[in-house]
Amino acid sequence: MDWLDTEIAEQWRKEGKRYASDVNAFVHRILQGEHPDESELADDARHSLSSKVMKLVKQANLQGEVERLREELPAATWPLSNHFQDSMQAVQAVGYLNEDTMLCNTGVLSNNGQVYTMDQQGWWCSPDYTMAGCSAVGGYVALASHEGIRVIREPDRKLEGEQVAYYPWDKIKDRIKAQLPEIESLADTIHPENTIEKLIPMDQGQALLLQSRYGIYLVEQEQVSILHPDVSEIKEYEYEDTQLSMGHAAVSSDERWIAWGSQMSSHTVLNRENNKTYQVEPESSYPHCAAFSQNNQVVWFNACHFYNGVTIQVPLDSIADRKQDEEWPIMEENARVYTMIEMEAGMVIGDAYGYLYCINREGQELWRHFVGSTICSLAVSPEQSQLAVGTYGGMLHILDLGSERMDEYGIGTGTLRERERYVLWREQEPLRW
Secondary structure (H helix, E strand, C coil), X not given: CCCCCHHHHHHHHHHHHHHHHHHHHHHHHHHCCCCCCHHHCCCCHHHHHHHHHHHHHHHHHHCCCHHHHHHHCCCCCHHHHHHHHHHCCCXXXXXXXXXXXXXEEECCCCCCCEEEXXXXXXXXXXXCCCEEEECCCCCEEEEECCCEEEEEECCCCCCCCEEEEEEEHHHHHHHHHHHCCCCECHHHCCCHHHHEEEEEEEHHHCEEXXXXXXXXXXXXXXXXXXXXXXXXXXXXXXXXXXXXXXXXXXXXXXCXXXXXXXXXXXXXXXXXXXXXXXXXXXXXXXXXXXXXXXXXXXXXXXXXXXXXXXXXXXXXXXXXXXXXXXXXXXXXXXXXXXXXEECCCCEEEEECCCEEEEXXXXXXXXXXXXXXXXXXEEEECCCCCEEEEEECCCEEEEEECCCCCCCCCCEECCCCEEEEEEECCCCCCCEEC
């Protein structure tokens, strides 16, 4: 039995083309210096079709006709938001195991964390792990379970490979508790694996940057260093716990530098060579994101205010000498940024409104691309042919960085074209679209 309803598909395509064309024309006017009113844009009418379309997506997956599905019903997120908001969740694009195999997490900060790999063979869900993280330059993957964290070198699509390190939770918790015996921290959680927001293996697996709801830690074989909140501040201001709001952390590709922050902190950078830390004051209200350039010469920081924000670029060779009242170069001054990653062309930032922006070292916008939902994670393939985008809409987008032009359903100013996406909603099996 054919799964396709041709009448619905035709309506979906027609309205998708109309809406994309109108938005692209609107954005073009803004970039030309005009100030058009958003009320001029007609709403996307595909909302009324979303329930029927998702049933067709499921049927196409059952019958293995994903390529035909993308032709007949081009993927979209925005029209689904009204009917499926309760099913949507954050998708964390962790990294690429190779040029075609993607690693991602869902259910972060919940008791239902899941780790997936995706490639041309489809998707695979790990039965053992609840959270995964990649090293800054790839090659090493950290995998968290109820017992502890394993670091695997060059795992395959089922996350099997050489184990180079193991960090049991009881040892991690004991070392934290020894430093903060009277403060509620990660050491006091029953299921620490459910508090992790990011894992970055370092030093060929012999160290880990562990970002948790209960603080940011540098975990090594024989010790655990509490990076944030600062232990002296915890004691001075008599904190009751180490919980963070909007905590974030990043590691440079040479693993010399670590950057972090949270809502109530400054931007902070640690030079691991001399163990010195440096404070950078945010240009907006609340530190929100950090990322290093590929050549390890600069770090980008974003600070937000509601759904807007400011992103600055900080040269690492002068971070120790910059005077307090000197200003750092502003790279972007509108976006609340959840994630950033640098490619050859420039830094790609993902904002709260669902837009990607590629910005070069001089602060010039090279292109922008809309994916339809607040962006929470980015990963680029080793040869930079693909960009994986994870969103709070429960989607993992795989974008073709080498395409010559955007398709007629795309919204943006560049040439990015979506190859495929995965729908990763709560308590549902993944769907390819």
